[in-house]
Amino acid sequence: MNFFIYIKNRTIAVLAVFAMSVALYATLYVAGVDTFVIWYCICLIVIVALVGLIADYIHRRAFYRELSQNLTAMSEHAFLAPSMSAIPATYEERLFHEALVAMSKSMMDRLAESKTASREYREYIEMWVHEIKTPISAAHLIAQNNPDAATDAMDVQLSKVESLVEQALFYARGTALDRDFSIRPVSLEKVVRVSLRTNARALIDAHVTPRLEHLACSVRTDPKWLSFIVSQLLINAAKYRREDLPLGTSFVTVSAVQKEVSTGTRVTELIVADNGIGIPEQDLSRVFDKAFTGENGRRYAKSTGIGLYLVHQLCTKMGLSISVTSQVGAGTTFTITFRESMLDLLDA
Template identity: 30%
Template sequence: MIKLYLRERISWILMFFFGQVLLLLIAYLDHSIPFRSVLYIVFLFTMLFVIFLIVRYHRETAFIKRLNDWETSLDVSGFADAASPFEKIMEAALVNQTQQLHQTASRQQIALEQEKDELLAWIHEVKTPLTAMHLMIGRLENDKAKASITFEWLRIHHLLDQQLHQLRLPSIENDLYIEKVQLEDILFSEIKSLQSWCIQKGIGFDVQLDATETLLSDTKWLAFILRQLLTNAVKYSESFSPDIIVRSFFEQGRTVLEVTDFGRGIDAKDLPRIFDKGFTSTTWHQDSAATGMGLYLARRAADTLHIQIAVHSEVGLGTTFTLTFPQPNELVRITGM
């Protein structure tokens, strides 16, 4: 800050020293002027000038520091003691600009909330005919047509479900209900919902649950996380490929769940980015079915539930997603127990 201040005032400093040097030069050339007296006066003025610079430095940099605080917090209360006329002009401009920013932000927040509410209402409205459509599909006698329509219905259902959870994600802390859940029940429920898709692709699930104890978690959000992993496993598995392996076990006092498919896999350069919002793939960039949102939302929800999510994959060999659940005492902060 000192260097910036001196650079800002360099013209004034140079002007002062130029005047002092000029005064000494005149006293040196004009013998009628006592040089030592002039030198003493120059010394006194220099000392006063240095003290003046120090005082002004603390005064002016204080205003600059308040500007920095305003830039990060938009708090204008620190400008109440603006001293110089220029500072008062800047203060008035910043206060006016801050008020406009707050008004704009408020309007945008209201508009965003209205848009969110409208989208939520639309999703719930669409779910009604979607449920009716599912009942109608169940009455179809042509098995081939029934499987194809069910697959498309399932895709729509999952996209709507993903959009619904995306809207709820910013306020997930308010939506959590931590309770004792059975991992096995949630897992089989999600696998059952994918049954028609699995039949169409000719693949199944090999479930090996060694850890079936009760967990502390949120049923709805845990089901959503499992849904994303299981859906991806089915989506990116080739038709009639080996069964998707789902197994659980204990490791260092924690429950671990692995979902392993034998599909196309993920390129090593893509692995660090697969949980990024909107990222699909660099290897399969032409895949228009991918939205780049499922794993992002799953990771966000897992972080909130203190579930560690990891991935291991090799191109052409398949992918393994690992969920490591927290110990009960780690959820005390969430549950308040």
């Protein structure tokens, strides 16, 4: 708070001094007092009032400056600023500070309630997902033990339900990676093969052939979360295949490139590329946005816009980066980048 803002907020006091000066001038002038003496008295009153205002400004400036600095420094957690402010000296500042503390406490209570409700809901979703897997697995067995056209079609739909249930589980867990998160050396080939087995039915039904290239390398990550990410990319490759291609020519290639970009830093790129319908250029910058379906989602398949959003969120939380390039009619390529320092590799 600068002095001009302070004076603006003390307009009544300034007007009071001005009115008193006018009244004093009129009274002394009528009484026949010398003009020099009148102006001397008025100047003395103005000087005393100005000194008082400056002293009060200096006294208050420290409190407001500290509060402003705390608000700026804490940014998104500005509601915690009152707890870091100095004890106010004036009654007005004390009332203001108490009001801020009360609001801060109310906000923290609401945040605590919200976190508790969110945690309980997440735990319920996780429990529900684990419970629903049992009847889904039983239904799979029934369909496999009674093969015919109807049960085969039912088994396909069960696989889709299973995929969506798994997506719901990872969506719920995505806000609390620390509960189910383990970074360790992982073979990329093993993780990719697990994802292929999980989504084999979707790829077979879509007539998309998987190709694995140069995956004999390891990275430090969580295998379960990485497997889910790869699964989502494989499902997209099956979902957005080109219908006009001859049978057996649709493919999705999963490969890896490992290189040392600088002294002590190694980069591994996991690349998932398909020859599907591709993504329109105007949609590329938004494919990782939550609930964004784009032109392909509206034209070719029912899409929720959650899969790639989850992929991006999980990559970010695990310290990975993901990028996408695409050409309509030629295919789409996703690149997941793992950056590891030599210290990480030695610890492994």
